[in-house]
Amino acid sequence: MNTMPKPHWVTLLVGTCCLIQGCGSKPSASSGVTSQPVGQPRQVTSPPQLRDVRVRLDWTPWAPHAALFAAEDQGYFRDEGLRVKLYVPPDPEATIQLVAAGQDDFGISYMTDVIMAREQGVKVVSLAAIVQHPLNCIMTLKSSGIDTPGKLKGATIGTTGEPSDQAFLNWVLENNGVNPHTVRLVNIGFNLAPALKSRKVDAIIGAYWPWEGIKLQEEGSPVNIMRLQDSGVPDYYELVLISRSDLLTKDPSLVQAFLRALVKGQQFVDKNPEQAVQILKRADPDLSEAFLRSSLQAILPLMRTDSGDFRQDSKAWSDMVMFMQKADLLKNPPDVSTAFTNHYLP
Amino acid sequence: MDSTVPSAVTVKHLSKSFSDGLASRVCVLEDISFSIKRGEIVGVIGPSGCGKSTLLRIICGVLSSDSGEISVLDRPEGNRKGYAAYVPQGTALLDWQTLWNNALLGWRIARGRAEDAKLRQRAQALFDRFGLTKIAHRYPNHCSGGERQRAALIRALLTPAPILVLDEPVAAIDHITRAQIYETLFAIVEDKGQAGRELTVVIVSHDPEELLFLCDRILVISQRPATIIKTLDVPFSRPRDSNLKFTSAFVDFKKTLWGLIS
Amino acid sequence: MGAYIVKRSRGVQFTPLLTTAQPIVICALLVGAWDGMVRWGIWDSTIVPSPLRTIDAAWEFHTTLIHDFGITLIEVVSGFAITVCLSIFLAVIIHLYPRRTSGTYSLLVILQAVPLWAVAPVLFYWIGPGLAARLVVIVLVAFFPVIANTVEGLRRTDSELFDLFESMNATARQRLMILEFPSALNMVCVGSKITLTMCLIGAVLSEMLIGDMVGLGYRIREANAHFRIDLVFASIASLSLMMISLYSLLGVIVRKLQPWIVAKEK
Numbered sequence: 118m119n120t121m122p123k124p125h126w127v128t129l130l131v132g133t134c135c136l137i138q139g140c141g142s143k144p145s146a147s148s149g150v151t152s153q154p155v156g157q158p159r160q161v162t163s164p165p166q167l168r169d170v171r172v173r174l175d176w177t178p179w180a181p182h183a184a185l186f187a188a189e190d191q192g193y194f195r196d197e198g199l200r201v202k203l204y205v206p207p208d209p210e211a212t213i214q215l216v217a218a219g220q221d222d223f224g225i226s227y228m229t230d231v232i233m234a235r236e237q238g239v240k241v242v243s244l245a246a247i248v249q250h251p252l253n254c255i256m257t258l259k260s261s262g263i264d265t266p267g268k269l270k271g272a273t274i275g276t277t278g279e280p281s282d283q284a285f286l287n288w289v290l291e292n293n294g295v296n297p298h299t300v301r302l303v304n305i306g307f308n309l310a311p312a313l314k315s316r317k318v319d320a321i322i323g324a325y326w327p328w329e330g331i332k333l334q335e336e337g338s339p340v341n342i343m344r345l346q347d348s349g350v351p352d353y354y355e356l357v358l359i360s361r362s363d364l365l366t367k368d369p370s371l372v373q374a375f376l377r378a379l380v381k382g383q384q385f386v387d388k389n390p391e392q393a394v395q396i397l398k399r400a401d402p403d404l405s406e407a408f409l410r411s412s413l414q415a416i417l418p419l420m421r422t423d424s425g426d427f428r429q430d431s432k433a434w435s436d437m438v439m440f441m442q443k444a445d446l447l448k449n450p451p452d453v454s455t456a457f458t459n460h461y462l463p
Numbered sequence: 464m465d466s467t468v469p470s471a472v473t474v475k476h477l478s479k480s481f482s483d484g485l486a487s488r489v490c491v492l493e494d495i496s497f498s499i500k501r502g503e504i505v506g507v508i509g510p511s512g513c514g515k516s517t518l519l520r521i522i523c524g525v526l527s528s529d530s531g532e533i534s535v536l537d538r539p540e541g542n543r544k545g546y547a548a549y550v551p552q553g554t555a556l557l558d559w560q561t562l563w564n565n566a567l568l569g570w571r572i573a574r575g576r577a578e579d580a581k582l583r584q585r586a587q588a589l590f591d592r593f594g595l596t597k598i599a600h601r602y603p604n605h606c607s608g609g610e611r612q613r614a615a616l617i618r619a620l621l622t623p624a625p626i627l628v629l630d631e632p633v634a635a636i637d638h639i640t641r642a643q644i645y646e647t648l649f650a651i652v653e654d655k656g657q658a659g660r661e662l663t664v665v666i667v668s669h670d671p672e673e674l675l676f677l678c679d680r681i682l683v684i685s686q687r688p689a690t691i692i693k694t695l696d697v698p699f700s701r702p703r704d705s706n707l708k709f710t711s712a713f714v715d716f717k718k719t720l721w722g723l724i725s
Numbered sequence: 726m727g728a729y730i731v732k733r734s735r736g737v738q739f740t741p742l743l744t745t746a747q748p749i750v751i752c753a754l755l756v757g758a759w760d761g762m763v764r765w766g767i768w769d770s771t772i773v774p775s776p777l778r779t780i781d782a783a784w785e786f787h788t789t790l791i792h793d794f795g796i797t798l799i800e801v802v803s804g805f806a807i808t809v810c811l812s813i814f815l816a817v818i819i820h821l822y823p824r825r826t827s828g829t830y831s832l833l834v835i836l837q838a839v840p841l842w843a844v845a846p847v848l849f850y851w852i853g854p855g856l857a858a859r860l861v862v863i864v865l866v867a868f869f870p871v872i873a874n875t876v877e878g879l880r881r882t883d884s885e886l887f888d889l890f891e892s893m894n895a896t897a898r899q900r901l902m903i904l905e906f907p908s909a910l911n912m913v914c915v916g917s918k919i920t921l922t923m924c925l926i927g928a929v930l931s932e933m934l935i936g937d938m939v940g941l942g943y944r945i946r947e948a949n950a951h952f953r954i955d956l957v958f959a960s961i962a963s964l965s966l967m968m969i970s971l972y973s974l975l976g977v978i979v980r981k982l983q984p985w986i987v988a989k990e991k
Contacts, residue, residue: 210950218772230950237952239771273854278938280950303854304938308846315850446951523892545894555889559907559985572893572903602985622893 167200168371173212173224174205178400180327180412181248181356181420182225183393188382190396197374203400209307217241217361223375226359228437229281235451240362243457245376245427246354250419252325253282253355255289255343256309258333261319264341266293266348275305275318282323284444289348314338325355327415331408351436354429355419357457365461372461380426380463390417429457469537471626471663472499472522477531479517491517493688494531501536501625502661504652506674508724509684515667516552518689519628522665523547536625545573548622552630554615556603562614563599566590569622582621589617592647594640608635616644620651627664633673642705645677649702671720675713676703683723693723774955779962782955789944794963796940800856800928801921801971804863808924809917812868816875820905821897830876837869841927845934859931866927867920874916878909911986914979921975925968941967 178186185203188194194201206212213234216224223244231243255274257263263272266289276282287297305312309321310329314336324330326342333340346352358379365372386393394409422428434453441447474497480490491514499505507515520526521533524543535543548569556565566586567578578586590596593613603611612635619627633641648664655662668674674681681695697716699707707713756776762768763775774782783790815833819826845862852858882905890900932942941960948956980986 210946213952214772218769230952233950234952237771237954239952276938278933278943278946278950280947301854302938304932304934304936304943305849306846306934308849311846311850317850317853520888520892523888524894525888525891542894544891547892549889549892551885551888553885555883555885557886557904557907559910559983568903569893572890572895572899575896575899604985628892 167195167198170194170199170201170223170371170375171221172201172203173215173221174203175209175212175225175227175356177205177403178203178397179404179409180397180416181252182400183386183397183413184247184379184383184420186382186396186400187385187393188378190399191382191385193378193381193385194375197378199371199374199378201375213239213241213359216359219361219364222364222371223358223360225356227279227281228354228357228434229279229284229441229446231357231359231456232434232438232441232451232453233280233446235456236447236449241359242362242365242455243354243357243359243429244372244461245358245379245459246356246422246429246433247358247427248355248416248419249422251345251350251353251355252327252416252419253285253323253345254326254330255286255320255322255345256313256324256326256329256333257320257341257343258313258316259339259341261316261341263320264343266290266343267295269293269320270295270299272319273301273303273317275303275309275312275321275323277307277309277323278304279323280446281441284441284446285345285350286322288350288440288444289343289345292349313340327412331411331415335405335408351433351440353433353437357429358427365458369461373463376427376461377463383420383426386413387417387421390414427462428459431457468500468502470498470534471501471503471536471661472665473532473534473537474498474522475532477518477521477528477533479514479521479526479529490688492521493690495689495691496531497682497691497694499663499665501663502652502656503680504664504666504678506678506681507665507667507684508669508671508674508681508720509689510686510724511669513684513687514689515684516630518684519549519630519665519667522626523549523628525549546624547626547628548619548624549628550615550619550630550632554603554611556611556615556618558602558604561600561602562595562606562610563590565603566614566617566621569618569624573623586617586621589620589647592643593617594643609637609640612636613640613644620647625661625663627662627666629664629666631668632666634669641673646702648677653702671717671724672708675716675720676705676708681720683720695720695723771952772954774958778955779958782953783959783962786956786959790941790959790963793939793941793944793960794967797928797932797942797964798967800859800863800931800940801924801967804860804867804928805917805921805924807860808864808867808920809871811864812871812916812920813875813913816872816879817901817906819872819876820879821901833869833872836865839865841866841930842934845931849935854935854937859928859936862931862935863924863927866930867923870916870919870923871913872916874912875909878912879905881912882908910983914982918972918975918979921971922968925964925971929964 172185174182174185182203189201189203212221212224212226213230215221216226217234217239225247226241228243231241234241255266255269263269269290274286276286283302286300286302290297290300303318305318309324310333312318313321313324313329314333321329326344330340330342360372390413391410394406394413397409397413398404398406420426431453434457438447438450438453442450474495477492477495478490479492480488483489495518507518509515517526521528522535522543524535524545524547533543535546556562557568560568563586566589567582570578570582587596590599593616595610595613595617598606598610603614606614612632616629616632619629619632633644636644652662652664666674666677675697678697681697683692683695684690685692695716699713759773760776763770763773819830841862844865845858848858848861852861879901886904886908890904895903928940929942929945932940933946936943938947941964944960945957948954948960
């Protein structure tokens with residue numbers, strides 16, 4: 118590892134091609150999902166006029182999207198009169214703006230982004246908490262010996278550039294007695310796992326433990342996972358389903374229909390996890406079945422709530438707003454009650 | 464031809480043709496033979512496009528011949544480059560250097576180093592003689608055609624080469640300045656001859672009177688494919704006075720030459 | 726070429742005052758139109774800020790923006806210098822040894838077509854965080870115009886001058902230094918103007934993709950993530966300012982390098 122060959126242009130070219138193939142971490146814009154119905158054949162009565170719905174995912178199809186893909190695959194959306202297009206964005210950071218502008222009807226986004234958007238007057242609302250607990254964490258290679266955040270003094274830490282990641286990191290560091298100024302932050306985009314593996318950074322933040330954690334384990338580089346909640350970050354919803362406010366006022370029945378089908382999809386996944394793996398595999402052939410299985414197993418418990426699938430708690434939202442204020446991410450905290458609603462859930 | 468005087472340029476049965484861009488070849492020079500003695504001033508005259516420039520370029524070593532022999536200064540066939548100071552028709556000055564630096568270019572390239580004070584004195588003298596002192600530090604693009612030609616000539620005169628090959632060197636220069644130039648040329652040829660380092664001059668021109676005034680011999684070239692129609696000996700002794708032009712002998716020669724080139 | 730003569734357009738003469746006033750008036754009209762579009766709701770104000778909000782944001786963040794401006798400026802200027810020197814060097818080698826380098830030239834053409842987002846992470850893995858990786862990105866993005874123009878310029882020497890040097894039995898080195906390179910200088914300068922633009926693009930993109938979380942490119946991305954589009958626009962405006970200044974400076978340098986051309990246009 119210490120004797121890297123000098124990058125000859127041939128090596129660069131070949132290496133680039135191999136890495137593009139091998140990484141697979143850059144989401145590619147696939148043109149929607151067409152999957153064969155799995156399981157028992159259904160009676161299809163000719164449906165009324167189908168309404169087109171665009172849903173912008175946050176990443177390539179994987180475990181947290183199981184309910185969505187199952188609902189599409191099993192025809193639950195069709196039963197509700199919806200023709201749903203689930204697609205992977207080339208630019209995950211633009212989701213809120215595009216949903217607010219009406220380009221997409223629904224999107225998968227993050228709690229912190231919703232709060233920041235509402236502070237700036239962008240009219241999006243969170244309708245459902247898809248993943249009820251954080252997936253984000255600080256990750257290091259087991260071989261580095263850094264197994265608690267307290268050992269991160271003077272480290273180089275890679276991040277995607279998301280401002281909330283920086284805030285989480287600083288909070289965790291301070292809570293563990295490490296001055297954030299002693300740490301060097303580097304922006305490496307979404308290629309977190311390769312950066313960690315190549316040891317160009319000592320730790321990463323912004324990686325999800327069921328994604329990068331499992332992948333690195335599979336590739337023979339076991340990792341330490343330092344959860345954010347263990348260091349004073351409030352327990353928050355990692356992924357939420359959003360839409361624009363005026364869709365809620367103009368077409369509430371569409372929203373309700375969508376969420377009904379979604380909840381049904383989640384119930385299907387709960388009962389048939391193995392079929393869910395197959396559905397996801399069809400949606401994203403690049404991922405291995407083993408990976409999908411492990412990640413789904415890890416995530417399923419995080420998608421259930423006591424109060425009913427995907428319901429949101431106002432305490433979680435206000436805790437997050439308070440945290441963001443203390444972490445200097447907000448100047449004028451928005452009214453939390455307008456940022457989310459459970460009204461449209463079945 | 465006096466065979467005791469060594470030859471500067473000897474050409475035997477020289478031919479040269481070019482492809483015309485399509486399948487065929489155009490014969491430019493056909494079976495040319497002549498010899499130039501060291502210290503001679505030889506003129507070449509002929510209709511436009513007949514190949515005079517091609518002949519000069521072959522002598523300078525820029526082009527190779529297709530057939531026939533050519534030797535320069537009795538050296539064996541081979542590299543003819545570096546023995547001639549060449550002034551092409553377009554003067555070939557470097558746009559990005561001043562007239563002064565352009566004039567010193569020939570010397571600098573030949574010797575591969577910067578010039579000494581002696582050469583600078585010579586250069587200065589020539590600049591003064593040719594009336595270029597005030598504009599020595601201008602760029603060629605900002606000078607007239609005549610000024611550029613004078614600078615190119617100075618470059619040739621300063622180049623340490625035994626042969627001077629001039630392609631219409633004074634075409635844009637007025638007659639009074641031309642007279643000064645001819646005078647200087649004669650003086651230099653004379654000086655070098657006395658010092659034992661003969662300077663041979665080959666000069667192409669459209670002006671018969673000019674060649675008659677300057678040269679010892681004139682080669683008259685035909686239309687393409689070019690051959691030598693006639694070699695005219697010009698017996699006037701050097702140095703030549705400008706009054707020579709009004710003598711009857713001179714006028715007779717002019718008539719002969721006119722007859723040959725028409 | 727020729728001198729720029731006063732234009733006559735249907736009897737109207739463009740005085741010097743009118744000529745310099747043109748871009749200012751056009752800018753003012755465009756900014757006015759921009760303000761109007763936002764004010765009257767044609768452009769959504771959560772996607773496009775009004776000019777006034779942009780200026781407010783610029784003032785609010787002026788310390789950060791100045792710091793970012795400095796970082797990006799260093800990247801662009803040093804990237805440009807490295808790119809130009811390296812490209813000229815390679816072009817001279819390609820010119821001197823055409824047969825041995827014919828494959829290399831074709832592969833350089835392929836290299837400059839490799840997409841940036843794929844190259845940047847790879848470079849990060851090899852070089853690590855810091856300015857070096859970003860400079861490599863900039864060079865890879867921007868090298869081609871200068872190389873292509875230099876190679877072509879060196880090839881295109883005036884044939885009469887070439888003959889002159891042949892007749893003088895000049896060495897290849899003399900020919901290169903005294904004839905070919907100065908003769909190619911004009912084309913090199915043209916190439917370098919394009920390269921400057923590409924250096925700016927490369928700097929901004931490398932800051933967005935890899936880097937130490939500073940610089941105007943990063944600032945745009947961060948502001949966007951915070952939904953502060955007024956800061957996004959303020960950063961873009963700063964970049965434009967940088968581009969205009971650098972481009973003008975390059976123009977001045979180019980003119981000073983070729984005094985013979987200036988002399989001619991007088």
